[in-house]
Amino acid sequence: MQTTPPPQQALPSKRDVYWTSADGLNLYAADYGPKDAALTVLCMHGLTRNHKDFEPMIAGLNLPVRFIAVDVRGRGKSDRAASTEGYLPPVYVQDMAALTKKLNLENLVLAGTSMGGLMSMIMAKVMPEKIRGIILNDVGPVVEPAGLQRIASYAGGNETFRSWVEAAAAIGRTQASVYPDYGADDWMAFAKRTCREADDGSIVFDYDPAIVQGMGATKPDWKTNFAMWRLFGVMKGIPLLIIRGETSDILSDKTAQRMHRRHKGSSLLTISGRGHTPALDEPTSLAGIRAFITGLMD
Template sequence: MSEAASLPANTTLTKRDLFYTSHDGLTLYAADYGPIDSDTVILCMHGLTRNHKDFEPMIEGLGLKARFISVDVRGRGKSDRDPNGTTYQPPFYAQDMATLMAHLNLDKVILIGTSMGGLMAMLMAKAFPEKIRGIVMNDVGPEVNPAGLKRIAGYAGGNEIFDSWGDAAAAIGKTQAGVYPDYGADDWMAFARRTCVEQADGKIVFDYDPVIVKGMGSTTPGWRVNFAMWRVFAAMKSIPLLIIRGEWSDILAKKTANRMLRRHKNSALLTVPNRGHTPFLDEPHSLDAIRDFIRSLGSA
């Protein structure tokens, strides 16, 4: 096929469980959707405190006859937690993605990375650019706004325990209201169901290891870090890039997004209205841009 075709209307995507072993012996998980023999394989990588379920609304909304592999990064969801908590850092996450690709014998993939997942995509493009057909970076860049990092550090890594799903949804709505101002009660409940898990005792907790926040590093990256990340970004110049930014993002500044656009000659920028950090990628603007971008890449 020359491009990713559309699925028939009202098609229910098949979801398959994938488990693989990391270089240091952890059992890691990914969800595998769509036709397994598709020429178009899209690897979806979530943000710091999220998991593979974040991408299910996007996958359904795109309606493409493509294979989507959405991961639980180590320490999240169904993936093992690091018993020492020392490997919760993007270089280790990127190494896990290379292991997953080798496990599945994937020669080329399209990357969609949200926030932390976008940083992973940058590192992967630096390490093995020949395996990357294109990249969608969702609300992140080589330079991260310290204000946004401080905000995320303020709520990530907590040990909140909720008595009910309603309590969990209300708490999430309180912290994320500025990101998704048009969300209602049903949206926050769906958000909670994707982000949290019910324990054996019926209590609701966030579905990640609280230790992950230690891998964030400084919330005020110095010039050396920024310089190094711009060097990594420069190495992506041969790979088509779609940059997505929330209109009110406190992580990806407007000037940084525009600088990325100027420096990468094969890139495009979408600003999603009425969104902070991060767009959920199920917005009509996001779906249209991602669908067009994937189709522009043609077959593998």
């Protein structure tokens, strides 16, 4: 199955959005496409990523909908939290609630990658009346410990690089198993989305290193797993697209199949040649997401 993305199309018009969290942080989101569209796709990234993660998907979909891609606190253009207590999914969801209120957003499709998918599950519980559909990208009620430990092994955030070429090469080494078909140009584009240039000219990761503290140190017990499956059950009345990387070490095939069986209004899409997480610009991903969103517009 083809995984290489098609030629990049132009992004729709982009606007900057800033809003303030309950604890006074200045937060950022990028707003693409028509403000008066029937649907708004709220894009929420993974642990160490930012809003730019979704730009290839947005360009590739080329749909007449509004896309809002956020920089979750501590990432990208959003302020960093005062302490690690500010870096928890329930806090992130409070920030999303403040954003939806500021922009008066209704008729939402939530597109959540990894951590963003966990945020989507919580949002389905606290604001179901606003949500028309959910896309979960490589995450579910059970998060595999091996995957968490792998991510924790390289996601310290303190590493610096002397050039963009060095940054791209380093990222390619840690992510090679996730995107085995990527070449030098792909890794450079990846680096440009996930890193920034510091004041001294060095290249650094574009997130607060504090977001990963303690990651991988604990394993969920049965009580946590039970609670997460109950949370997943809250989504049963909301159309759901489950996307899984074929070799994902975060979302197992067993868990994905169980999610699909439990949620009668779900579809399950497996992306070949991808681990955790699919980039969502693969032809198979784009076709599945396009069909899902178009179906919600009918």
